[in-house]
Amino acid sequence: MQPGIHREYRPVVFRDRAGGLDFLTRSTATSNQSIEWEDGNTYPVIDVEISSASHPIYTGNARVMDTAGRVERFRRRYGLTGAEPTSAG
Template sequence: MKQGIHPEYHPTVFMDSTTGFKFLSGSTKNSEETVEWEDGNTYPLIRVEISSDSHPFYTGRQKFTQADGRVDRFNKKYGFKDTNAAK
């Protein structure tokens, strides 16, 4: 590897501003704001808008807006009725 071309990684605390969830990870980002972590050390704090604690995919609070299929949506949009449907 070439020397001097790679960024320097250091421990950083990321905080989800929606839920307050914090996690410690390596990062190249710097911040003026710091926070004391559970181990007693002080680390830079980066605030993020969304994390695994608040993202719908990870929380299971995902909305399924299109439950019906393409054909059903087409028929509903253009007013077609299924003549073969059971009465």
Template sequence: MKKDIHPKGYRLVVFKDMSNDYAFLTRSATNTKETIMWEDGNEYPLIKVEISHMSHPFYTGKSVFVDTAGRIEKFKNRYAKKK
């Protein structure tokens, strides 16, 4: 294995899924300016994520329909002209 390729300074960090407010504590070297008070009464750095295993359709088994910026309508309009 190559030496000195992994970051130094791992510490406990809270990752928070913004879609459902699920949070978990783990070790990371990612930098952040935000902090959060955790269940144990200690304050930890906070990393906000869009999706985690608690909200991802693969892990939850639920299909989520998300229409961002009218992509579906654009697709339908583009290919409706070809009929």
């Protein structure tokens, strides 16, 4: 790495307030806020809106819509029956 052109890579705490998850990792992200971590050191803290603790896919709260339902809704909306022959060549 060339000296003087890269941002500082340091420990940072990411905090998901909705999911109640805090985790310490390394990042180049900066913040004016700081937090005292479990090890007694103070680190910059960055609040995030979604993490694995609050994302619907990871928590199991995701709504699943089947593909057949989407196809039927498309056909109702645009008036296609599905039994119409297609012209070949």
